[in-house]
Amino acid sequence: MRAPRRRDPHAAEIGLRRVASTGEFHIGVIGGSGLYDPGALDDAQEIAVSSAFGEASGPVVTGRMGGRRFTFIARHGQGHRLSPSHVNYRANIDVLKRCGVTDVLAVSAIGSLREEYAPGDFVVVDQLIDRTAGVRERSFFGEGIVAHVPLADPVCPRLSAFAAAAADRAGARVHRGATYVAIEGPQFSTRAESLLYREWGAHVIGMTAMPEARLAREAELPYALVGMVTDYDCWRDAGADVDVAQILQTMAANADTARAMLAELGAASPAHRDASPIDRVLDTAIVTARDHWPVDAMARLDAVAGRLTGFFGQPQE
Numbered sequence: 001m002r003a004p005r006r007r008d009p010h011a012a013e014i015g016l017r018r019v020a021s022t023g024e025f026h027i028g029v030i031g032g033s034g035l036y037d038p039g040a041l042d043d044a045q046e047i048a049v050s051s052a053f054g055e056a057s058g059p060v061v062t063g064r065m066g067g068r069r070f071t072f073i074a075r076h077g078q079g080h081r082l083s084p085s086h087v088n089y090r091a092n093i094d095v096l097k098r099c100g101v102t103d104v105l106a107v108s109a110i111g112s113l114r115e116e117y118a119p120g121d122f123v124v125v126d127q128l129i130d131r132t133a134g135v136r137e138r139s140f141f142g143e144g145i146v147a148h149v150p151l152a153d154p155v156c157p158r159l160s161a162f163a164a165a166a167a168d169r170a171g172a173r174v175h176r177g178a179t180y181v182a183i184e185g186p187q188f189s190t191r192a193e194s195l196l197y198r199e200w201g202a203h204v205i206g207m208t209a210m211p212e213a214r215l216a217r218e219a220e221l222p223y224a225l226v227g228m229v230t231d232y233d234c235w236r237d238a239g240a241d242v243d244v245a246q247i248l249q250t251m252a253a254n255a256d257t258a259r260a261m262l263a264e265l266g267a268a269s270p271a272h273r274d275a276s277p278i279d280r281v282l283d284t285a286i287v288t289a290r291d292h293w294p295v296d297a298m299a300r301l302d303a304v305a306g307r308l309t310g311f312f313g314q315p316q317e
């Protein structure tokens with residue numbers, strides 16, 4: 001599906017500050033490798049939204065499915081131009097927050113580190129191990145305003161349960177609960193690394209969930225990750241080691257099921273969702289004394305932490 005491209009009359013407004021929340025459940029979808037569009041959205045609009053954190057991966061597409069609002073961004077950009085190390089994760093999350101999303105569902109291609117997670121299966125991840133190299137921007141905070149959010153449980157159990165049920169209804173074989181190890185890439189792992197991650201207890205592997213999940217948490221957005229297994233990485237004695245052709249072929253075969261999952265999610269989600277503790281995680285995370293918050297940092301955080309900083313120094317709460 002190609003949504004009509006247009007400059008929304010409110011785009012400048014959206015680029016400046018987060019859209020006032022209507023209290024409506026609004027799902028932001030980050031589409032990974034092989035999922036460059038969300039499927040048919042009612043009243044689809046493509047909007048270029050600017051971010052205080054640089055260039056997002058591309059414009060968002062916003063519209064409705066099953067009555068629910070979805071806003072979609074392709075993680076690697078249209079045409080898959082951005083490597084996992086070059087995705088601007090901060091800008092993507094900032095842009096989704098500016099669009100008023102209440103929750104973020106990431107959809108990713110993943111390798112399997114376990115025999116029972118077979119190519120084509122969907123895996124709803126519940127834990128993350130970060131093996132990225134530390135070069136990706138992993139926090140919105142630190143330049144003038146310091147915050148330490150809790151990340152013990154990096155995904156939202158409610159959104160994960162909604163997504164798992166939707167994937168079931170879309171006809172996928174679904175595994176609930178798995179530990180995802182995020183590597184820097186862009187190369188795939190060595191055999192020794194793959195075997196080591198299995199010993200660590202990881203079940204699946206990818207290159208993008210970190211720092212995405214960290215940033216969603218800082219932006220007070222409940223985050224869930226549905227992985228689609230594309231390969232067995234390189235730990236098995238039998239079978240071929242992972243390569244991109246294998247991944248893209250499996251993704252091509254499963255992208256329609258992923259879109260069906262989104263449609264099912266829209267059809268079954270409540271119009272309004274109950275509050276989540278993640279919605280207010282910054283209440284107890286910011287350590288910098290309020291009278292030391294620099295105005296420029298407050299302006300940059302107007303979407304991510306707008307609930308606390310307000311717009312250009314005017315606190316909203």
Ligand SMILES: CSC[C@H]1O[C@H](OP(=O)(O)O)[C@H](O)[C@@H]1O
Nearest residue numbers: 032033084108109206207208247
């Ligand atoms: C194209 S193969 C490797 C690539 O696929 C996964 O991307 P995403 O998580 O965005 O679906 C993996 O993390 C790598 O970035």
Ligand SMILES: Nc1ncnc2[nH]cnc12
Nearest residue numbers: 109110111206207233242
């Ligand atoms: N084996 C693998 N390693 C890292 N990222 C992946 N994405 C899909 N398969 C992968």
